[in-house]
Amino acid sequence: MNFKHILAVLMLSLFSMGVAQAAGSPIHEDYTALLAASDKMLEAAKAKDITAFTTSASEASDIAKDQGNKGNSPRLQRISTKLKQAKKAAKGGDFTLATSLTEEARVEMNKPDTKPTFGGTTEGGGRQGMFGEY
Secondary structure, three states: OHHHHHHHHHHHHHHHHHHHHHHHOOOOOOOHHHHHHHHHHHHHHHHOOHHHHHHHHHHHHHHHHHHHHHOOOHHHHHHHHHHHHHHHHHHOOOHHHHHHHHHHHHHHHHOOOOOOOOOOOOOOOOOEEOOEEO
Protein backbone atom coordinates (compact mmCIF):
# COMPACT_ATOMS: atom_id res chain seq x y z
CA MET A 1 0.00 0.00 0.00
CA ASN A 2 2.83 2.39 0.82
CA PHE A 3 4.55 1.63 -2.48
CA LYS A 4 1.40 2.55 -4.40
CA HIS A 5 1.27 5.95 -2.71
CA ILE A 6 4.91 6.65 -3.49
CA LEU A 7 4.42 5.58 -7.09
CA ALA A 8 1.33 7.81 -7.40
CA VAL A 9 3.26 10.81 -6.02
CA LEU A 10 6.12 10.24 -8.46
CA MET A 11 3.77 9.92 -11.43
CA LEU A 12 1.86 13.08 -10.48
CA SER A 13 5.06 15.07 -10.01
CA LEU A 14 6.40 13.97 -13.41
CA PHE A 15 3.08 14.88 -15.03
CA SER A 16 3.02 18.31 -13.42
CA MET A 17 6.60 19.04 -14.55
CA GLY A 18 5.61 18.17 -18.12
CA VAL A 19 2.62 20.49 -17.99
CA ALA A 20 4.75 23.32 -16.60
CA GLN A 21 7.26 22.85 -19.42
CA ALA A 22 4.52 22.93 -22.05
CA ALA A 23 2.99 26.07 -20.55
CA GLY A 24 6.31 27.88 -20.61
CA SER A 25 7.27 27.22 -24.20
CA PRO A 26 6.79 30.04 -26.72
CA ILE A 27 3.90 29.92 -29.15
CA HIS A 28 4.91 29.46 -32.79
CA GLU A 29 2.06 30.56 -35.00
CA ASP A 30 1.77 30.56 -38.75
CA TYR A 31 0.28 33.76 -40.14
CA THR A 32 0.74 33.06 -43.87
CA ALA A 33 -3.00 32.78 -44.56
CA LEU A 34 -3.69 35.97 -42.60
CA LEU A 35 -0.90 37.78 -44.44
CA ALA A 36 -2.41 36.75 -47.78
CA ALA A 37 -5.84 37.98 -46.68
CA SER A 38 -4.35 41.27 -45.48
CA ASP A 39 -2.64 41.68 -48.88
CA LYS A 40 -6.08 41.38 -50.50
CA MET A 41 -7.40 43.95 -48.02
CA LEU A 42 -4.63 46.40 -48.90
CA GLU A 43 -5.21 45.96 -52.63
CA ALA A 44 -8.93 46.61 -52.15
CA ALA A 45 -8.16 49.68 -50.03
CA LYS A 46 -5.92 51.09 -52.77
CA ALA A 47 -8.72 50.53 -55.28
CA LYS A 48 -11.23 51.99 -52.78
CA ASP A 49 -13.50 48.97 -53.26
CA ILE A 50 -15.68 48.56 -50.17
CA THR A 51 -17.16 45.17 -51.10
CA ALA A 52 -13.77 43.58 -51.89
CA PHE A 53 -12.32 44.99 -48.69
CA THR A 54 -15.16 43.70 -46.49
CA THR A 55 -15.09 40.24 -48.09
CA SER A 56 -11.31 40.04 -47.59
CA ALA A 57 -11.72 41.28 -44.02
CA SER A 58 -14.42 38.68 -43.36
CA GLU A 59 -12.11 36.00 -44.78
CA ALA A 60 -9.29 37.20 -42.51
CA SER A 61 -11.65 37.20 -39.54
CA ASP A 62 -12.64 33.60 -40.27
CA ILE A 63 -9.00 32.57 -40.54
CA ALA A 64 -8.19 34.29 -37.24
CA LYS A 65 -11.17 32.58 -35.61
CA ASP A 66 -9.99 29.17 -36.84
CA GLN A 67 -6.48 29.81 -35.55
CA GLY A 68 -7.91 31.09 -32.26
CA ASN A 69 -9.75 27.80 -31.77
CA LYS A 70 -6.41 25.98 -31.85
CA GLY A 71 -4.93 28.07 -29.03
CA ASN A 72 -5.45 31.28 -27.15
CA SER A 73 -2.90 33.81 -28.33
CA PRO A 74 -2.73 37.45 -27.20
CA ARG A 75 -0.99 38.37 -30.46
CA LEU A 76 -3.79 36.82 -32.51
CA GLN A 77 -6.35 38.75 -30.46
CA ARG A 78 -4.56 42.04 -31.20
CA ILE A 79 -4.39 41.18 -34.91
CA SER A 80 -8.06 40.23 -35.04
CA THR A 81 -9.08 43.45 -33.30
CA LYS A 82 -7.09 45.57 -35.77
CA LEU A 83 -8.65 43.76 -38.74
CA LYS A 84 -12.17 44.24 -37.37
CA GLN A 85 -11.48 47.94 -36.83
CA ALA A 86 -10.16 48.19 -40.38
CA LYS A 87 -13.31 46.55 -41.73
CA LYS A 88 -15.48 49.02 -39.82
CA ALA A 89 -13.40 51.96 -41.10
CA ALA A 90 -13.71 50.74 -44.70
CA LYS A 91 -17.47 50.38 -44.36
CA GLY A 92 -17.50 54.01 -43.26
CA GLY A 93 -15.47 54.99 -46.32
CA ASP A 94 -12.25 55.90 -44.45
CA PHE A 95 -9.71 53.93 -46.47
CA THR A 96 -6.68 55.73 -45.02
CA LEU A 97 -7.59 54.53 -41.54
CA ALA A 98 -8.40 51.05 -42.87
CA THR A 99 -5.02 50.91 -44.60
CA SER A 100 -3.12 52.04 -41.51
CA LEU A 101 -4.94 49.53 -39.27
CA THR A 102 -4.24 46.72 -41.73
CA GLU A 103 -0.57 47.72 -41.83
CA GLU A 104 -0.44 47.69 -38.01
CA ALA A 105 -1.91 44.18 -38.04
CA ARG A 106 0.73 43.11 -40.58
CA VAL A 107 3.49 44.52 -38.37
CA GLU A 108 2.11 42.49 -35.46
CA MET A 109 2.03 39.36 -37.64
CA ASN A 110 5.63 39.84 -38.75
CA LYS A 111 7.03 40.22 -35.24
CA PRO A 112 9.41 37.40 -34.35
CA ASP A 113 8.55 34.99 -31.56
CA THR A 114 10.32 35.83 -28.31
CA LYS A 115 11.22 33.59 -25.46
CA PRO A 116 9.04 33.99 -22.35
CA THR A 117 10.59 36.00 -19.53
CA PHE A 118 8.95 34.06 -16.67
CA GLY A 119 8.47 37.20 -14.62
CA GLY A 120 12.01 38.44 -15.16
CA THR A 121 12.93 42.00 -15.93
CA THR A 122 15.19 41.44 -18.93
CA GLU A 123 14.14 40.33 -22.40
CA GLY A 124 14.28 36.56 -22.74
CA GLY A 125 15.90 35.96 -19.39
CA GLY A 126 15.53 36.34 -15.70
CA ARG A 127 17.06 38.64 -13.17
CA GLN A 128 20.63 39.15 -12.16
CA GLY A 129 21.13 37.54 -8.79
CA MET A 130 23.92 36.68 -6.43
CA PHE A 131 24.56 33.39 -8.22
CA GLY A 132 24.15 34.70 -11.78
CA GLU A 133 21.16 35.08 -14.01
CA TYR A 134 18.11 33.08 -13.07
